[in-house]
Amino acid sequence: MTRARFENRVVYITGAGSGIGRATAKLFASEGAKVFAVDVNDAGNAETIAQIRSAGGTADGGHCDVASKAAVQDSVAAAVSRFGGLNILVNVAGVVRALRFEEVAEEEWRRVLSINLDGAFHTTKAALEHLLKPPVGNIVNVASISGLRGQAYNTTYCASKAALINMTRVIALEFISRGLRANCVCPGGVITPLTLQFQAREDFESSVMAYYMPPVPGLMGQPDDVAHIITFLASDEARMINGVALPADFGTTA
Numbered sequence: 001m002t003r004a005r006f007e008n009r010v011v012y013i014t015g016a017g018s019g020i021g022r023a024t025a026k027l028f029a030s031e032g033a034k035v036f037a038v039d040v041n042d043a044g045n046a047e048t049i050a051q052i053r054s055a056g057g058t059a060d061g062g063h064c065d066v067a068s069k070a071a072v073q074d075s076v077a078a079a080v081s082r083f084g085g086l087n088i089l090v091n092v093a094g095v096v097r098a099l100r101f102e103e104v105a106e107e108e109w110r111r112v113l114s115i116n117l118d119g120a121f122h123t124t125k126a127a128l129e130h131l132l133k134p135p136v137g138n139i140v141n142v143a144s145i146s147g148l149r150g151q152a153y154n155t156t157y158c159a160s161k162a163a164l165i166n167m168t169r170v171i172a173l174e175f176i177s178r179g180l181r182a183n184c185v186c187p188g189g190v191i192t193p194l195t196l197q198f199q200a201r202e203d204f205e206s207s208v209m210a211y212y213m214p215p216v217p218g219l220m221g222q223p224d225d226v227a228h229i230i231t232f233l234a235s236d237e238a239r240m241i242n243g244v245a246l247p248a249d250f251g252t253t254a
């Protein structure tokens with residue numbers, strides 16, 4: 001039996017054109033949500049929307065670079081105008097690039113932070129007034145176990161995800177009395193195109209890379225695994241959960 005936990009709910013989701021974002025957008029739609037999907041990958045995003053519609057769900061959306069405050073403001077306004085409100089914000093868009101610390105140029109530092117951290121800041125600022133309208137909604141941010149501990153050769157990503165986790169905790173605390181929840185899911189390795197961007201190189205020390213491996217070598221998640229956790233956190237079933245950074249990592253960080 002199909003559950004309809006998100007009937008009459010509007011979900012705005014970034015990074016919807018691939019991987020975890022696409023799986024999550026589809027899962028929300030399959031449970032009755034109206035999904036507004038955005039990405040810089042226009043073809044991938046259009047494919048996500050098409051897949052939702054062909055399965056009988058409701059979706060719209062378009063291009064949005066989350067690093068741009070103006071683009072995010074326009075996009076959130078378009079979502080509200082299209083579906084009449086906004087109840088759940090899911091920040092999935094993210095990038096990673098494995099580099100030695102010495103190789104990280106300031107431009108690369110700014111690029112990754114502007115997407116992984118500023119992106120969620122911009123969407124939250126733009127969505128907040130809508131999320132706070134009854135029925136008061138919630139935010140799920142996709143961080144990473146790289147935000148819970150250090151990871152060699154991953155300076156920008158680790159910094160961005162750690163900051164995203166703590167920004168989420170602050171939002172969770174600050175809006176408690178108004179009923180708005182904010183949580184993070186922190187995946188370990190998931191099989192998506194992004195994973196290919198973080199590959200070991202010959203000049204990386206394998207001992208410090210190994211430190212970050214799951215307890216059973218090769219244990220990787222699928223996008224759907226994370227999508228189920230995101231939809232749970234966004235659902236009323238999780239109404240007691242606020243401000244968590246929930247690892248989804250087969251115990252890697254245990």
Ligand SMILES: NC(=O)c1ccc[n+]([C@@H]2O[C@H](COP(=O)([O-])OP(=O)(O)OC[C@H]3O[C@@H](n4cnc5c(N)ncnc54)[C@H](O)[C@@H]3O)[C@@H](O)[C@H]2O)c1
Pocket residue numbers: 014015016017018019020021038039040041044064065066067091092093094095096115142143144145186187188189190191192193194195
């Ligand atoms: N795959 C993993 O192992 C893993 C582990 C932990 C956390 N995560 C996080 O999960 C999220 C999704 O990653 P994924 O694995 O599905 O990767 P993915 O590359 O399949 O999807 C990421 C999406 O974000 C989009 N994106 C990139 N820059 C953007 C921008 N400026 N504006 C809007 N969209 C943008 C990309 O176009 C892409 O569609 C990311 O935040 C990532 O950090 C992934």
